[in-house]
Amino acid sequence: MYPKLFDTFSAPLASVKPSRRSLVLGALASGLVLSVGFRWQSSAQAQEAAKPHPFNPYISIAADGKITIYSSQFEMGQGAYFGIATLVNEELDADWAQINVVGGFGDVAAFGNLAWGGAAQGTGGSTSMTSSWERYRTAGAALRMMLAEAASKAWGVPVSEVSTARGIVSHPSGKTATYAELVTAASALLVPATVPLKPRTAWTQIGKAGLKRYDSRMKTDGSAQFTIDVKLPGMATAVIIHPPKFGATVASFDASKAKDVKGFVDAVQISRGVAVVAENMWSALKARDLVSVAWIEDKAEQRNSADILVAYETQSKAAPLAVARNDGDAAGALAAAGKVLEASFSFPYLAHAALEPLNAVASMTDGTLEIWGGHQMPDLYQYIGSQIAGTTPDKVKLHVMKTGGGFGRRAVFDADVVAEAVETAKALAWSRPVKVQWTRENDMRGGRYRPAYVHAMKAGLDKDGKIIAWSNHIVGQSIMSGTLFEGMAVKNGVDFTSVEGAANVPYDIPNVAVGLSTMQAGVPVLWWRAVGSTHTAYAVETFLDEVAEAAGKDPVALRLELLDKHPRHMAALKLAAEKAGWDKPAAEGRFRGVAVAESFGSVVAQIAEISIPSPGQIKVERVVCAVDCGTAINPDQVAAQMEGGIGFGLSSILGEEITLTAGAVDQGNYDSYTPLRIEQMPKVEVHIVPSEGPPTGAGEPGVPPAGPALANAVYQATRKRIRTLPFSKGFTA
Amino acid sequence: MIKVNINGQDREVDAEPDMPLLWAIRDVLNLTGTKFGCGLAQCGACTVHLDGQPIRSCQTAIGDVGAGRITTIEGVSGKVAETVQAVWTELDVPQCGYCQSGQIMSAVALLEQNRKPQDSDIDEALSGNLCRCATYARIRSAVHEAARRLEA
Numbered sequence: 001m002y003p004k005l006f007d008t009f010s011a012p013l014a015s016v017k018p019s020r021r022s023l024v025l026g027a028l029a030s031g032l033v034l035s036v037g038f039r040w041q042s043s044a045q046a047q048e049a050a051k052p053h054p055f056n057p058y059i060s061i062a063a064d065g066k067i068t069i070y071s072s073q074f075e076m077g078q079g080a081y082f083g084i085a086t087l088v089n090e091e092l093d094a095d096w097a098q099i100n101v102v103g104g105f106g107d108v109a110a111f112g113n114l115a116w117g118g119a120a121q122g123t124g125g126s127t128s129m130t131s132s133w134e135r136y137r138t139a140g141a142a143l144r145m146m147l148a149e150a151a152s153k154a155w156g157v158p159v160s161e162v163s164t165a166r167g168i169v170s171h172p173s174g175k176t177a178t179y180a181e182l183v184t185a186a187s188a189l190l191v192p193a194t195v196p197l198k199p200r201t202a203w204t205q206i207g208k209a210g211l212k213r214y215d216s217r218m219k220t221d222g223s224a225q226f227t228i229d230v231k232l233p234g235m236a237t238a239v240i241i242h243p244p245k246f247g248a249t250v251a252s253f254d255a256s257k258a259k260d261v262k263g264f265v266d267a268v269q270i271s272r273g274v275a276v277v278a279e280n281m282w283s284a285l286k287a288r289d290l291v292s293v294a295w296i297e298d299k300a301e302q303r304n305s306a307d308i309l310v311a312y313e314t315q316s317k318a319a320p321l322a323v324a325r326n327d328g329d330a331a332g333a334l335a336a337a338g339k340v341l342e343a344s345f346s347f348p349y350l351a352h353a354a355l356e357p358l359n360a361v362a363s364m365t366d367g368t369l370e371i372w373g374g375h376q377m378p379d380l381y382q383y384i385g386s387q388i389a390g391t392t393p394d395k396v397k398l399h400v401m402k403t404g405g406g407f408g409r410r411a412v413f414d415a416d417v418v419a420e421a422v423e424t425a426k427a428l429a430w431s432r433p434v435k436v437q438w439t440r441e442n443d444m445r446g447g448r449y450r451p452a453y454v455h456a457m458k459a460g461l462d463k464d465g466k467i468i469a470w471s472n473h474i475v476g477q478s479i480m481s482g483t484l485f486e487g488m489a490v491k492n493g494v495d496f497t498s499v500e501g502a503a504n505v506p507y508d509i510p511n512v513a514v515g516l517s518t519m520q521a522g523v524p525v526l527w528w529r530a531v532g533s534t535h536t537a538y539a540v541e542t543f544l545d546e547v548a549e550a551a552g553k554d555p556v557a558l559r560l561e562l563l564d565k566h567p568r569h570m571a572a573l574k575l576a577a578e579k580a581g582w583d584k585p586a587a588e589g590r591f592r593g594v595a596v597a598e599s600f601g602s603v604v605a606q607i608a609e610i611s612i613p614s615p616g617q618i619k620v621e622r623v624v625c626a627v628d629c630g631t632a633i634n635p636d637q638v639a640a641q642m643e644g645g646i647g648f649g650l651s652s653i654l655g656e657e658i659t660l661t662a663g664a665v666d667q668g669n670y671d672s673y674t675p676l677r678i679e680q681m682p683k684v685e686v687h688i689v690p691s692e693g694p695p696t697g698a699g700e701p702g703v704p705p706a707g708p709a710l711a712n713a714v715y716q717a718t719r720k721r722i723r724t725l726p727f728s729k730g731f732t733a
Numbered sequence: 734m735i736k737v738n739i740n741g742q743d744r745e746v747d748a749e750p751d752m753p754l755l756w757a758i759r760d761v762l763n764l765t766g767t768k769f770g771c772g773l774a775q776c777g778a779c780t781v782h783l784d785g786q787p788i789r790s791c792q793t794a795i796g797d798v799g800a801g802r803i804t805t806i807e808g809v810s811g812k813v814a815e816t817v818q819a820v821w822t823e824l825d826v827p828q829c830g831y832c833q834s835g836q837i838m839s840a841v842a843l844l845e846q847n848r849k850p851q852d853s854d855i856d857e858a859l860s861g862n863l864c865r866c867a868t869y870a871r872i873r874s875a876v877h878e879a880a881r882r883l884e885a
Contacts, residue, residue, distance in 0.1 A: 077829025077866045212825055219830025220821040220837060222766020222806035229765035237760070262749060280760035281769075282752045355770045355778055355831045355865050404768070404831025405865045440771040636825060640871070644828055647867020670775035670863060679856035681869035 057110040058139040059088060065167065065180040067094050070104030072111035073132060074123035074376045076354075076406030077644075078699040079637040082213045083129050084136050086633055090205045091140035091198060094179065095167040099214055103400025105378035106393075122377040124411050124527065126600035126697025129633055133695055134197075142195045143186075150186035151177050200692065209635040227359045227401040228437065230372045235361070235433040236265050238275040238424045239284040239442075241293055245300035245663035246447055247522045250274060252294045258287035267291050268427035275424040281437060297663075301522025305660040308521055309346055309452060312475040316344060316456035320473050320515020322493030324503040328511035330458075333469035337460025341546050345457070346724045347476075347535040349658035350450035350528055351673055356404025357443040360421035363433035364389065369396045373418050374403035376411040380484075384415040388422045407648070408527040409448060413483045416448075444673055445665040449658050450528035451477040455502075455539040460511075465551035467562070469511040472502050472539065477525050478518045493518065497527065501536030501597060501704065506569055507544065507562035523660065529648055530703035533599040538653070538725070541595035541708030545715065555594050555712065556582055568603045568628045569596055571689050576605035576626035579687050586716075590621065593712025595705035600697030602629040603689075606646065608682070608709035612717050618727070620650060620682040620710060625702065627686065630693035638698045639686040645702020646684055651676035653707035655728040674728075737798050739764075740808025750796025754788075755779045757795040758805060766806035766834045770863070777862030780835035781805050787842040789861075806834035813844045813883060820879045828866035836862045840876050848883055850876060 060068045069088050073080040081101035089099065104111050105121065112118035114135060115127035144164055151169040152159040154177070162171050170176040205211055218224040243249065253274045255267035263283030267276045274293055278284035334340055360373035362385075369389045375381050375398050385396045403410055421436040428434060438446065453476035460469030479497045480489035489496045494503075494516050503514045528534060548558040556577050563569045573596045577583070586592045589611050596605040609622040625642045632638045655674045659666045667673040711722050722731050734745040739762060748757050753772075758764050758781070767790060770778035774789040781790045782804040817840050827833045836859065843850055843858035850858070855876050864872070 077827075077831075079828070212823070213827075215830075216822040216825050216827055217818075219827035219833050220818045222764075222834045224830050225765070226768075226831060228769060231763065231765075280756060282748075282756040282760070353865060355776060355829070355863065356768070357770070403829065404770075405829045407865070437769075440773065440776075640825065640828060640868070643870050644867045647869060648865075651867065669773045670771050671773065675863055675865055676867055676869070677863065678859045678869040678872065681867060681873075684870050 057104055057107050058136065059092070059143055061179050061183045063180055065098050065178055066100065067098045067179070069099065069101045069136075071101050072104055072113065072121055072135070073128035074103060074374070074400065074403075074406070074410070075101070076123075076374070076376070076403045076410065078128070078641060079213065079634060080123065080128040082215065082637060083633050084132050085214060086205050086211065087132055087136040088140035090203060091137050092144050093164040093166065096214055098167060103375065103378070105375065105398045105400055106382060108379060111378075120377070121379050122411065124376070124408070126602070126700045129695035129698070130601070137197050138195050141197055142191055145192050145195065146186040146189050147179055147182045149189055150182045154182075154185060206633050207631065207635060211634060211636070213637070224402060226356055226404050227361065227373050228356055228404070230361045230401070230435060232361065232363055232433040235363075235435055236277050236279060236428070237281050237284050238277045238434055238436045239281070239288045239439065240270070240272070240420055240436060241274040241276065241288060241291060242442060242446065243273060243295055243300070245297055245302065246524060247300040248295040248297045250293060251296045253291060255287075255291045257290040261287040261290065266428060268424060270420055270423040270427060272420065275420065275427065275436065277424065277428065277434065285439070300663055301660070302663040303521070303660065304662060305349060305452065305658070308523075308660075309454065312452070312454035312519060313344065313346070315517045315519065316454045316473050316475045318517075321517040322515065323513075324494045324499040324516050325512055325514040330469045330471045330511040330513035333511040334458055334460040334471060337469055338463040339461040339550060341459045341461075341543070341550055343457045343543055343546065343721070343723055345455040345535075345539045347453045347538070348656075348725060348729075349452045349523065350534070350652055350656050351444055351658050351667070352405075352407040352409035352448070352528055353444065353670070353673060353675055354403070354405030354407055354409055357438040357440055358409070358417040358446070359435060359437045360418045361433060361435040362421040362425040364425060364430035367391070367395060369422065370399065371396065371418060371422065372399040372401055373421070374406065374410040375400045375418070376406065380413070381415045381418045384419055385422050388419060388426060407529040408531070412448060412526065440670070441668040444668050447524035448526035449523065450534055451479065451525040453498075453535045455535065457539060457543045459543065459547050461547070461550055465553070467507075467509050467547055467551065470505065470507070470509045471513045472505070473515045473517065474499055474502060474536070475517045476519060477521050477523070479525050479527055479531070481518065497532045499532060499536065501533035501599060502540060504598070505540055506566045506598065507559070508564055509562065522663070529645070530599055530700040533597055533704035534649075534652065537595065537597040537599070537704035538707045538711070541597065541705065542711045542721065542723075545593070545708075545712045546721065559594070559596060568689070569598065569605075572596060572603045572605040572626045572628050575687050575689055576607050576624050579626065579685060580607035580609070580624035582607060591713045591717035593709045593714070593716060595708035595712065597701070597704040599701045599704050602627060602696040602698065602701040604642070604701045604705050606705040606709040608706070608713045610710065610713045610717060618714060620680065622683045622685070623706065623709065625684060625686045626689060627698075627701065628689035628691055629698050629701065630691050630696040632688050632691075633695055635688055638688060641698045642686040642702040643684045645700065646706045647676050647681055649703040649706030650680070650682070650710060653710060653726055654680065655726050657726050657729060735795055737795065737803060738800070739803040740805060741802075746795060748795050750794060752795045754781070754790040754793040754795050754798060754803070758790060758803075764805050764807050768831055768834060770832065774861075775863070776832070777835045777839060778832050780838040780862065782809070782838060782842060785842065785845065787839050806838060809838065809841055813879075814841045816879045816882050817841050817844065817875070820875045820882065824871050824875050824878065826868050826871040826875050828868055832862060832864045836864065836872055840872070840879070843876065844879060844883065849880055
């Protein structure tokens, strides 16, 4: 997820695995040996997928020609499955119409995230293509070589004379065979010792904007299956009553009145509340309303979120508790500066609010626990499921479902709703499969928010208007402390995710101090699409605009001046400025703002253009975006992620906020927590900086610059700086 | 048993009359293309057609449907629907895809009534359909492109 983190992760592994390539081939080879029963399949799937295939674990070809790719990466809309299929098929030369992708699990050697040193399977930090780049191309290439070799042996011709295209091997003599016809013979061959990959110049799929997602059709006719759609024989549906405040626990509950509801099955206590179980969702909802729960609130968070922020603001004026960066002498330079700018920013808690409320299905059959869900961290969920069930991870079979939006929410250290489903099924003595389905209110009030933060910023200018000092004190909760990742992500009191985007501020300033004060609050927090950069980029990029104004400089020109040592930033910024026509004045009634931010290995520059259609209203008309994400494997999907990231970023800045009153979350549904709607969406133009570098992030990096670019445009229109978010909280244009 | 007409078929639904149409469609009739997102008519993921008009099935009781003809994403058909679905696929509108059944049901209803929608018409017709992936720019392009093809 974060380069520093992965360095720590990968160091011990590097000594045993000479290269990523050998890791891939090793896994392929072991797949050949362990060809039977290597991968879990349900009985229905087993019939459908014909025989277990030796090309496990990455690719299987069924007798009917259907190709299944087993993805290490989780699909939540960002197109990871399509990206991986593109990498495989660039080398495999299969027919796209035959290709499907499903989630793999349970084999860390094969599926461990290589951006994390391969130590665990998981999806996060926009690393899917970085991790998959060589692994899945190599898998596709090795399989193609074996199919070609099988054909050459069958036909008695040199392998150099056979060619492959659209799932068919052919020879100039006119002989042809489909991949499916060759698969049995191919599976008896040794995996090639060396697997050359196509040179960039030979690519026909990678980097081609015209290549379309294989999964769009199933998402337009209702046939795509999500966890909510899982239905098993005898399955019950459970709705959870969670504590009204974070940290409260069940004292007792009374479900006697619920027994009158038709379809009610049972109400059972689980670790975080009460599960109300019924034959279907409506019965469960009706029964839930009749169950009363008494709570123990002694240890619960009881504060208002406003009070939490006041405490943060107080701390922001004191000395930071930890140092994230210290170049030169920022305090001394500020004291000596001709002009000092100061600003304080306040960021609220934010909910992921994905459209599919959290859910999972658990079922125990003959000693095997099966769990259907959005398994973003499969190894962990398999382990936690086994712990609850009192069995071993190898007796836990996961079904990795596509999910209706994620944005970070499906990757949780305690397995969250997955654990609830297993606990509920266990409480029913494994008598039947159980689907736990959260309501929107469960989801909105379930915590795991983007933490609230306060930033105190100072900048010093010398008498010539040159910036000589920069100070940024960040105050808020740590995402990583107390989790499995603490050892890797928290160093000397600094949680990397609290300061990313701020500690690595790219501008060439001689004296820079970035401090962090990690605060305690009883509100569960989590990564939220783009994580630290969701607040740091806003504080840095809007404050730099204030510096530009104080220095009497154009905001793009000043950035370019200060980015001399960062060619990727410069290139992205120049491209965005050029495409937005920055060198010409904005059209009558239009106002523009700029921001640039690096996150997850990619650099994104955006120029937002707004109008004020009537007093008090802001309309975001257009956002021009330039992105350097290394090699863009699917350029149209990079564009889609930038479009979506911009919408997601604007959404939070304009009108998203989770607040607490006496510890209870005020927002429950989309009437009070208000994601962006279509009428608020600007036109978006995405330009990709040409690159031959390895792929870097795309899912998250579109988010950070959107808010500050907008805020900087709003300043041009209104001369107002917005430092308390969201805009809806008191700002009028 | 409650009699309803869904996707052109008369069906008997074993449900209490207060069950929202959404849960009758999903849990009883096993048509899962229609999605649950909020239960409060705030997100539009549950949009279906009742006699051709888009409605939020989470706010309509199965007992109130009467003789009305229900159409879900699985049953939506005709030139407009086919064009919309084809364009949606060609432009790669969906990301996670979860809201898209509802988006398409709203878009089809709009184009059935207005073959030349302006941006403001699209905003109005689709404002009730949240997309947390923010595929809105492509949704707007897709509606315009579908309108263009239907005119051609």
